[in-house]
Amino acid sequence: METPENEIFRDSIGTITEDGKRAWVFPKKPSGKFYNYRKLVSYFLLSILLFSPFIKINGNQFLMFNVLERRFNIFGFPFWPQDFYLFVLSMLIFVIFITLFTVAFGRIFCGWICPQTIFMEMVFRRIEYWIEGDRGKQMRLAKQPWNAEKIKKRGLKFIIFAFISFIIANVFLAYLISSDKLIAYITDGPTSHLSTLVSLLIFTAVFYFVFAWFREQVCVIACPYGRLQGVLLDTKSIVVAYDHKRGEAESGRKKFRKHEDREALGHGDCIDCMQCVNVCPTGIDIRNGTQLECVNCTACIDECDHIMESINLPKGLIRYASEENIEEKAPFKITARMKGYIAVLAIMTGLLIGMLFLRNDLEATVLRLPGQLYEHKDNNIISNVFTYKLVNKTSNNIDNVSMKLMSHKGILKLVATSDSFNVPKQEIAKGTLFIEINNSDLSGDRNKIKIGIYQGDELIETTTANFLGPRSFK
Numbered sequence: 001m002e003t004p005e006n007e008i009f010r011d012s013i014g015t016i017t018e019d020g021k022r023a024w025v026f027p028k029k030p031s032g033k034f035y036n037y038r039k040l041v042s043y044f045l046l047s048i049l050l051f052s053p054f055i056k057i058n059g060n061q062f063l064m065f066n067v068l069e070r071r072f073n074i075f076g077f078p079f080w081p082q083d084f085y086l087f088v089l090s091m092l093i094f095v096i097f098i099t100l101f102t103v104a105f106g107r108i109f110c111g112w113i114c115p116q117t118i119f120m121e122m123v124f125r126r127i128e129y130w131i132e133g134d135r136g137k138q139m140r141l142a143k144q145p146w147n148a149e150k151i152k153k154r155g156l157k158f159i160i161f162a163f164i165s166f167i168i169a170n171v172f173l174a175y176l177i178s179s180d181k182l183i184a185y186i187t188d189g190p191t192s193h194l195s196t197l198v199s200l201l202i203f204t205a206v207f208y209f210v211f212a213w214f215r216e217q218v219c220v221i222a223c224p225y226g227r228l229q230g231v232l233l234d235t236k237s238i239v240v241a242y243d244h245k246r247g248e249a250e251s252g253r254k255k256f257r258k259h260e261d262r263e264a265l266g267h268g269d270c271i272d273c274m275q276c277v278n279v280c281p282t283g284i285d286i287r288n289g290t291q292l293e294c295v296n297c298t299a300c301i302d303e304c305d306h307i308m309e310s311i312n313l314p315k316g317l318i319r320y321a322s323e324e325n326i327e328e329k330a331p332f333k334i335t336a337r338m339k340g341y342i343a344v345l346a347i348m349t350g351l352l353i354g355m356l357f358l359r360n361d362l363e364a365t366v367l368r369l370p371g372q373l374y375e376h377k378d379n380n381i382i383s384n385v386f387t388y389k390l391v392n393k394t395s396n397n398i399d400n401v402s403m404k405l406m407s408h409k410g411i412l413k414l415v416a417t418s419d420s421f422n423v424p425k426q427e428i429a430k431g432t433l434f435i436e437i438n439n440s441d442l443s444g445d446r447n448k449i450k451i452g453i454y455q456g457d458e459l460i461e462t463t464t465a466n467f468l469g470p471r472s473f474k
Contacts, residue, residue, distance in 0.1 A: 013220055013293060015283055024142065025216055025283040027125075028135040028275070032302025041112055042122040049115060053174035053182075059395025059425070065175050077356065078393050078426065082363050086355055093348050098225075100341040102232045104334075105320075106239035106290075110225065111297035116210075116218050119168070121281060121297065124161060124211045131157045135278060161212045162204070169203035216282045220293045229292065235323040236335055240296045242276075242287045242318050243326050256311055269313050276300035276318060286318060362398055362423065363391040364453045364463040369432070374468040380439045382469045389430050390453065392423040400456050403433065407450035408467075410437035435467065442469040 017023045055062040057076030064073040072079040072087050079087045101109060110117055131153050132138045144150055173196070174182045185193045210218060219226060233239065247253065250266035262269070270287065277285045279300060282293040286300045298320075305315040324330040334342075366388045375383040392398050402420045405412045414421075415432040423429040435449065446466055453461040 015217060015220055015293075023283065025281065026135045026138045026142070027281045027283075027299070028279040028303070029129050030279050030297075030299040030302055032306060034298035034302050038112060038298065039122065042118045045113065045115075045118060046122070049118075050171055053171060053179040061178055061180075063175060064178055066177060068176070080363070080391055080393055082365075082391055083359065083393075086352065086359070089348065089352050089355070093345065093352060096341060096345050096348065099228075099232060100338065100345060102228060103234070103237060103338055103341065105296075106233060106237050107226065107229055107294065107296045110219060110223075110295035111240075114295075116223070117295060117297065120211060120215060123164065125281070127160055127164075128157060131160075158212065162208055165207035165211065166200075166204045168207050169200050172203055172207075173200055216293075219295050220282055226292055226295075229290070233290065234335075234337075235327075236333065238320050238322050238325075238332060239290050240286065240294060240298060240301060240318065241290065241321045241323070241326060242270075243316070243321065244287070244289075245326060247287065247317055269308070269317050271307070271311065273307055275303045275307055279303040290323075359393075360461050361392070361394045362401075362453060362461050363393065364451070364461050365389045365391075366433075366451055366463050366465040368466055368468065374470070376439075376470070377436065381436050382439050382442065382467075383434055383436045384467050386433050386435060386465060387430070388433055389428055390423050391428050392425055395425050397425050398423045398455055398460075401429075402454045404452045404454060405435060405437075405449065406452045406462070407448070408437050408441050410435060410441070412451070437467065437469075439469060442467070445469055445471040 015023050015025060052063040053061060060076045060078050061073045062076055064071070066072065070081040070084070074087075074090060098109060128138070132141055141150055141153065170182065177196075185196050190197045214222075247268045247270035249268035252268060253270040253272040254262070254265075254267040256271035256273070260267075276287070277283070279302075280286065281297060281299065282295060284291050284293045286294065301318050301320070304318040308315045308317055322330070322332060325332070366386050369385045369387055372385050377383055388403070390401065399422045400420050401423055403412055403414070411434075413434045413436075415434065417431060421429065421431075437447075437449075445468060447469060448464055449467045451463050451465060452459050453463070
């Protein structure tokens, strides 16, 4: 079956030529209302992204994702390996929120919030406009031979790109290993931490490759989120859309001519100026409909509004709209699918908040020493040996910590330490302990015992363990 002529564009992506080579995109410098809004949002998010690793709340880094040590800080809340279920729940909530946002508003996340788009369009692309000029000048520079002008401009651009990539790599490393460690490594000097330096240079090379060469291909080829559009979007989703009803009318697109009554001739409002294509950072023609490559950046909206304004036609030929809105003038409504996502999101968010409030600052784990059975002592006393681990999740030392047996009469004795000890902030205290219980107080060979963790006289945590005893025969 042959592809209809107006659907041929879907056979390939806009950044690949017919012979399979890279079609380099030279977008026109955008301007307009939405672009100004995006700049404000982008620079606000950039400031958060760059400074978050260096902001402390109650001594905790605002955001940290230390995968190697499995320690995470989210909005100042520390998450340890023991809290991994909370981290997973947080990520699920984030995924559901993005899904809901996509169902309702399309790929607006990519155009307004995604770090890739923000860095590419608001940092690297603006530097490119400053050094090489707008679309036409960039295209002429790309075609001209390597003379003094081209070497100067390209060399300056690549040096600045490399420097910014190095800064981004440092910030990225601060998210991974913590800002305190990064600053300590910088203070010590690069030769003292060669492995970290190598990692930093690798990150720098990756970021440089992405923003200097791979660019929009990240959104078009690599990003899995773009593939979700085909599954999540429907006719009710609000996306950046071309109003083909108004743009094509009866006789389709026609070039603009002064003093021509376009409405009487049945011409659409689209004058086929191609400015929406020229300004697109992924090189697509939005008039072909919703496409995988579209990141909802609104550059085409601003450009089309400017053209419409200059020829005295109503703005909004390209706008945020749903397919139903364009076809049937239907207003936006919350669908049953959206209500389902909202309900799931509300339940999971409530569950996370409840778990955060119930989460203890000190977490205790007591386990029987592997490979050890019980010991039968004088006076019918049964002894078990355990290992304990106390995790201090706070930014303060927990002093005067002691452990007591709560469920049975017996003796709890710590090995190689006094009856009370300290747990340093954000550290783990480990050790061994013996528990002795009279056999008459046991019920069979397996008994669940309860142990209390005290700070002074205050009970701050409880935990349980299995206590082995002689098997009783009745």
